[in-house]
Amino acid sequence: MLNSSAAPPSLRVTDTHRHQTLNRTxxxxxxxxxxxxxxxxxxxLHVHRTLVASLRVLLGNRNGRTWRRAAAxxxxxxxxxxxxxxxxxxxxxxxRLVLEIDGRARYGGGGSRPGGVKLEKMPAHVGxxxxxxxxxxxxxANLVVWCMAVGISYVSVYDHHGVFRKNNTLLLEKxxxxxxxxxxxxxxxSVEFISNGNAVHQDQIVSCKPVVQILSPEDGKHSxxxxxxxxxxxxxxxxxxxxxxxxxxxxxxxxxxxxIPDPELVVKFGPVDSTLGFLPWHIxxxxxxxxxxxxxxxxxxxxxxxxRYGTCEQRQGK
Amino acid sequence: MSWIREGELNLIERLSxxxxxxxxxxxxxAFIMDGNRRFARKKHVDRQEGHSQGFNKLAxxxxxxxxxxxxxxxxxxxxxxxxxxxxxEVDGLMELAKLKFLRLLDEQEKLERHGVCIRVLGDLTLLPxxxxxxxxxxxxxxxEHKRCFLNVCFAYTSRHEMANAVREMAWGVEQGLIKxxxxxxxxxxxxxxxxxSPNPDxxxxxxxxxxxxxxxxxxxxxxxLVFQSVLWPxxxxxxxxxxVIQYQCNHASITKARELHQDEQCQQQLEADHACVAELxxxxxxxxxxxxxxKQEAVTEYGVRRxxxxxxxxxxxxxxxxxxxxxxxxxxxxx
Numbered sequence: 001m002l003n004s005s006a007a008p009p010s011l012r013v014t015d016t017h018r019h020q021t022l023n024r025t026x027x028x029x030x031x032x033x034x035x036x037x038x039x040x041x042x043x044x045l046h047v048h049r050t051l052v053a054s055l056r057v058l059l060g061n062r063n064g065r066t067w068r069r070a071a072a073x074x075x076x077x078x079x080x081x082x083x084x085x086x087x088x089x090x091x092x093x094x095x096r097l098v099l100e101i102d103g104r105a106r107y108g109g110g111g112s113r114p115g116g117v118k119l120e121k122m123p124a125h126v127g128x129x130x131x132x133x134x135x136x137x138x139x140x141a142n143l144v145v146w147c148m149a150v151g152i153s154y155v156s157v158y159d160h161h162g163v164f165r166k167n168n169t170l171l172l173e174k175x176x177x178x179x180x181x182x183x184x185x186x187x188x189x190s191v192e193f194i195s196n197g198n199a200v201h202q203d204q205i206v207s208c209k210p211v212v213q214i215l216s217p218e219d220g221k222h223s224x225x226x227x228x229x230x231x232x233x234x235x236x237x238x239x240x241x242x243x244x245x246x247x248x249x250x251x252x253x254x255x256x257x258x259x260i261p262d263p264e265l266v267v268k269f270g271p272v273d274s275t276l277g278f279l280p281w282h283i284x285x286x287x288x289x290x291x292x293x294x295x296x297x298x299x300x301x302x303x304x305x306x307x308r309y310g311t312c313e314q315r316q317g318k
Numbered sequence: 319m320s321w322i323r324e325g326e327l328n329l330i331e332r333l334s335x336x337x338x339x340x341x342x343x344x345x346x347x348a349f350i351m352d353g354n355r356r357f358a359r360k361k362h363v364d365r366q367e368g369h370s371q372g373f374n375k376l377a378x379x380x381x382x383x384x385x386x387x388x389x390x391x392x393x394x395x396x397x398x399x400x401x402x403x404x405x406x407e408v409d410g411l412m413e414l415a416k417l418k419f420l421r422l423l424d425e426q427e428k429l430e431r432h433g434v435c436i437r438v439l440g441d442l443t444l445l446p447x448x449x450x451x452x453x454x455x456x457x458x459x460x461x462e463h464k465r466c467f468l469n470v471c472f473a474y475t476s477r478h479e480m481a482n483a484v485r486e487m488a489w490g491v492e493q494g495l496i497k498x499x500x501x502x503x504x505x506x507x508x509x510x511x512x513x514x515s516p517n518p519d520x521x522x523x524x525x526x527x528x529x530x531x532x533x534x535x536x537x538x539x540x541x542x543l544v545f546q547s548v549l550w551p552x553x554x555x556x557x558x559x560x561x562v563i564q565y566q567c568n569h570a571s572i573t574k575a576r577e578l579h580q581d582e583q584c585q586q587q588l589e590a591d592h593a594c595v596a597e598l599x600x601x602x603x604x605x606x607x608x609x610x611x612x613k614q615e616a617v618t619e620y621g622v623r624r625x626x627x628x629x630x631x632x633x634x635x636x637x638x639x640x641x642x643x644x645x646x647x648x649x650x651x652x653x
Binding site: 039049161224231232233242250273274275277278280287 | 336337338339340341475476477478480481483484485486487488489491492497498499501502503506528529530531532535536538539540541542543544545563564566567568571572575578579582586
């Protein structure tokens with residue numbers, strides 16, 4: 001039987017060779033086109049992001065919050081919001097506004113929560129995760145004070161460079177100052193502190209019952225490693241065996257050196273969609289809510305995030 | 319339904335995939351496949367049907383991942399917390415898992431052709447013995463495959479995994495393979511169930527939940543997290559593309575943060591070595607402070623010895639784990 005491809009082998013080789021080169025150039029030029037399109041896509045995304053950010057700043061400064069929200073809603077397609085945004089959910093936003101009005105009315109009528117917020121679920125520990133540079137200490141101090149004002153008893157602040165940890169005192173001073181300023185400027189807040197019964201003097205709030213914790217990557221994996229080393233040392237000295245180690249035992253050990261409660265909510269500020277090393281052991285059931293920036297952040301934005309947390313349902317594996 | 323879905327993308331999908339591949343593509347993607355039950359409720363079908371459809375979606379998603387040049391996928395199939403669900407549902411899920419792993423063993427040839435390596439991460443001992451054996455068999459059968467990797471987290475929680483890693487290190491100390499001072503971040507990572515994989519670059523959770531639910535907490539500390547509102551059985555190629563685009567937007571800043579973290583880790587290791595050497599000199603030395611170059615030399619030497627200890631320990635750990643699986647798998651053949 002004669003094979004159909006009976007052409008001289010040399011010819012066949014050059015033919016395939018030519019074919020391959022042709023293919024290769026075609027593939028090469030296509031790759032270039034793909035790359036161009038990819039670059040274009042990302043340039044567009046970048047422009048979109050910058051536009052939204054600058055509009056936010058522009059309109060935010062003019063006190064046009066409603067306009068700002070409308071603009072943000074127009075500009076942010078739901079699909080490009082990686083972390084759930086605080087700003088892109090129309091339904092929740094409406095609800096939030098209603099609640100705020102509701103709260104204010106209560107306050108006027110001598111209600112129990114003069115802060116003007118009614119939260120369905122109050123997180124005990126809120127982590128503020130700043131993944132944005134440069135940090136604005138005044139805004140962060142404001143955020144901390146607002147959190148404490150609604151009754152959150154444990155507020156932590158984290159950045160992955162450990163800058164806040166290094167400037168611990170600076171930040172704490174700022175917080176006390178903002179607390180005084182907000183307390184003096186706005187009678188609503190001072191009422192709040194007193195009615196909460198947490199503090200008699202405002203400057204005691206930082207050191208007194210509500211806790212402000214400045215966290216850095218050291219409190220994350222590093223502290224887990226420290227605890228692991230401690231257990232292994234105990235095993236080395238025959239005080240413990242490897243069989244003794246389990247989740248609850250290790251959890252207790254971790255909290256021995258620095259007792260940080262699990263945060264129920266982390267509000268992330270900035271353009272990076274990652275926790276960047278924030279307390280890996282503790283964030284098992286933490287809800288993550290993302291806001292685009294902490295610069296010039298308003299109290300309403302933060303309360304919106306808290307409100308959003310209130311609507312989340314925890315199923316714990318069920 | 320099969321583990322491997324063969325099929326091609328349509329023209330538009332293929333073009334989009336090629337455009338995405340012009341940028342950085344994640345090497346490892348982790349999924350929390352949430353929303354099967356809500357999907358079942360929405361479609362008024364049986365809960366079990368929701369879980370089945372969820373599995374089919376997994377096969378489809380794996381194909382998309384391969385077409386996007388993503389070689390490794392990790393999925394959260396069953397959490398230790400899920401044992402708290404109703405007896406009926408847990409039994410149903412175990413039954414589904416048994417079926418799927420049996421199916422997997424039937425499809426070995428196909429898996430070999432595609433070079434798919436399947437790993438199961440979790441505490442197998444919490445599962446019924448027959449399922450344990452099936453899983454072990456599937457893992458042993460595919461462990462030489464090198465082209466793409468599917469890690470199924472089963473009877474898994476991240477805290478359990480971390481505590482287990484600590485237990486393994488303690489075992490190493492008991493066996494005299496390592497010292498307590500050898501414990502480091504890198505070593506702990508190597509003792510996790512996921513020690514054979516790089517950390518995920520991208521974690522996707524569907525159905526609008528914004529939690530990690532005790533999944534890969536350690537490994538995703540520098541990953542891009544994407545929460546999508548779509549229910550898992552309705553996940554589409556475009557949802558995956560959307561997530562990859564977000565990863566690409568985050569790529570530069572996350573890479574920078576990772577490098578920073580890597581540097582810190584090296585620094586910490588160096589400090590630990592210094593501390594150990596200082597202690598050794600204190601104990602064995604004649605009390606005189608050693609001069610700087612001698613000390614430096616001692617630290618380097620100590621580092622080499624530590625690395626050798628750690629390597630021996632990790633080899634022992636690996637062979638312990640391998641033996642466990644091989645024994646389970648051979649029991650299955652006998653049974």
